[in-house]
Amino acid sequence: MTQPYLKKWGFVAFITSLSMIPPLATDLYMPALPEMVTVFNTTTTMTSLTMTIFFVCMAIGILLFGTLSDKFGRKPMLINAILLTFLFSVACSFAPTITFLIIARAIQALGAGGMVSIASALIKDSFDGKEMSQVLSITQSLGMLAPMLAPLLGALILTYFDWRKTFIALALLNSISFVAALLLKETLPQEKRTNDGIFQSIWSITKVLKNKTFTSYLLIGSILTAPFMAYIAVASYVYVKGFGISETAFSIYFAITSALAVVGPLLYMKIGSQSFKKTYSIIFTVIMIVGILLLTIGKISPILFLISFVPFPMASMFFRPMISGIILQSQSTNIGAAAAMMNFGFTIVGSLAMLIGSLEWASYVNGIAITILSFALISLIILLISKSRSWISI
Template sequence: MSEKGYENTNQTNNQKYLGKKGLIAFIALMNMFIPLSTDLYLPALPKMSSYFGSSISVTNLTLTAFFFFYALGILIWGPISNKYGRKPVLIVGSIIYIISSSFCALSSNVYFLIFSRIAQGIGAGGITSVSIAIIKDYFSGKERESILAIVQSLSGIAPMVAPIIGAWILKISTWRGSFWILTIISILNLLLTFLYEETLKDNERYRGTLAKSIKRLLVVGKNKGFLIPAIIFSLSALPFMGYIAISSYIYVDYFGLSEQVYSYFFAANALISIAGPIIYVKYLSTIDKKIFASGCFGLSVLSGILIITVGKLSPVFFLLSFMIISLIGTAIRPFSTNILLEQQNGDTGSASSLINTLFTVLGSVGMLLASIPYKNIVVGLGGLVTLFSATALIGWYGFIKSNVPCIGLKQPNYELNKDTVN
C-alpha cells in the first residue's frame, strides 16, 4: 500500500454486458440527467408560479436549490467513489433520484417541491459525479478527448428535446408529468447500472478511511495548475445557467411566445450547442490551446454585447446573439475537461467532483443573479454574459503569463509534485 493509501494491483477494464459502445451511451445518459432535470419542466415554470401562487424568484428556487445541493452532492460522491468504486455510488444515487422525482411529481406546495428538488439534486450528484471519472478510468490520451467530445455531443440531445417534450406534456398533462418522466428515466439508468462493470482499477482505489478520502479534495484543490483554470473555465457556466433559469420568462413573458414556440427556440439553441464539441475535434483540436481558449472567451464577450444591443429587439435576434456563447461553451468543454484531468495523477473522483462542483456552484450563482428583477430582463442577462466572459478572458491571460505550471498547456515536461498525487 502506498503512503497515500492506494493499493497497487493490476486490473483490466472490461464491460462484458455493455461493451465499449454501450459504456459510452451509458455515460452520455448519465450526463443527460442535469439538462433533463431542468429543461424538461422549463416551459411549465410560468404556469407553476401561477399554480403555487409564488413569485418568479421563489419558483426559481426549484432550479437554484437543485443545483446548489447537486454541487454539494458531487463534492462528496466523487471521493466516496474513489474508495468504494463507481458502481455503488451510481446505485445509491439512482435510488435517491427515483424516490425524490416521484416526490416532486406528488408535491402539493412549492416548498415541498423545493425540498424534493434538493433531494433530487443530491441523487443526481451521485449519478453524474462519476461519469467523467469513468471516462478517465477507461480511456486515455487523444482517445479520451475524443470520447469527451462524443459524450458531450450526445448529451446535448437532452437540452434540445427536453423542453419540446415538456411543452407536449403540458398539452396532455400538467407540470407533474415531467417529473414522472424523470422517474422512469432514472429507473432505466438504475437498470443499466446493474449491467455496468466497475472501471476503477485496484491500483487507483483509495484504501484509507472515508474521512481521509474526502480530504483528498483539499489535495486536489491545492494544485494551482488544476484549480485556477478550473475556476476560469467554470465562469462560463454563470451566465449560461442564468439563461436556463430565465429563458422561459424571456420568450414567454417578455417576447409573448407560447410555451410550445418557446420550446422550439430553446431547442434551436441546444442544437447549435451539440455542434460545438464536433467542430472542436474535427477542425480546432490542432490549434494552439492558449490561442483557442482566448478566442473562445473573446467571442463570448461579443455575444454578451450583441444580447444587450440587438437581443432585446426580437426573439430571433436574442436567439442568434446567445447562440454564440452556447456554441463556444460546448466547443471548449472537451479541451478544458481533458486539460484539468491531466493535472491529477490519481484522485480522479475528487478531480471530477471539483470540476463539476465549480461549474455548478457558479452556475447557481448565475441563476440567482439572472433572477433579479432587472428593468429589462434581456439586458440584465446580456450584462452577465459580458461581465463574466470578460473576467474569464482576463483571468486566462493572467494564468498563461503566470509561472503556474499546467501539463499539456505550459511546461509539458513538468512532473507533478508528490504532494499532489497519490
C-alpha cells in the same frame, strides 16, 4: 477497461445518459415555470429557486459521491445516486407547496450530482489521451440532446397532463439508467481504491485543490462557460413573458438553441488540436460580441434574441471538452476527487450565474448580457494572473 455486458459503445451511451440527467431535470418542466407561479401562488424568484437549488445541491452531491467513489468504488456509489434521484423525482411530482418542491429538488439533486461526477470518473478510469478527449466530446455533444429535446417533450407532456407528470417521466428515465448500472463492470479495482476513512476520502478534495494548474484551468473554464446556466434559468421568462410567445413556441426556440449548441463539441472533434491560447482568444472574442449584441438588438424580438445568443452556447460547448480534458489530465491521482472537483466547479459557478441571471432585472435579456460580459472578463483576469505566476503555460 472492457465492459463485457455494455461493450464500448454501450458504455459510452450509458455515460452520456448519466450526463443528461441534470439538463433533463431542469429543462423538462421549464415550459411550465410561468404556470407554476400561479399554481403555487408564488413569485418568479421562488419558482426559479427550484432550478437554482437543484444546481447548488447537485454540486454538493458531486463532491460527496465523487470522492466516496474513490473509496467504495464507482458502481455501488452510482447505483445509490441513481436510486436517490429516482425516489425524489417521484416526490417532486406530488409536491403540495413550492417549499416542498424546493426541498425535494434539493435532495433529488444530490443523486444527480453523483451521476455526473461518477460519469467523469468512469471516462478517466477507462480512457486516456486522445481517446479520452474524443469520448468527452461525444458524451458532451450527445448530452446536449437533453436540453434540445427536453422542452419539446415537456411541452408535449403539458399538452395532455400537468407539470407533475414531467417528474414522473424523469423517474422513468432514471429507472432505465438503474438497469444499465447493474450491468456495469466496476472500473476502479479494489487495489486502486483509497484506504482512507470516509471523512478523509472527502477531505482528499483538498489535495486536488493544491494542484495550482488544475485549479487555474478549472476556474478559467467554469467562469467562462457558466452564463449558459443564467440563460437556462430565465429563458422561459424571456420568451413567454418578455416576448409574449406561447409555451410551445418557446420550446421550439429553446430546442433550436440546444441543437446549435451541439455543433460546438462536434467542431472540437474536427479541429480541437489548436493551441489553448488560440482557442481561448477566439472563444473569448465571440462571447464578448454576444454580450454586446444582446444589449443592443437582443431585446427587439425573439428572433433577434436567438440570433444574438446562439453563438455563446456554440462557443462554450466547443471549449468545454477541451478544458475538461486539460483539467483531468493535470491530475494523476485521486481521480474520483478530481472529477468531483471539476464538475463541482462547473456546477457551483453555473449556479451563481443562474442566481444572478434570475434577479429581478428590468429586462432579463440585459441580465443575461451583463452576466456574460462580466463572467468573461473575470475569466480573462484569472487566466492572466495564472500565466504570470506560471501556474499554467499557454
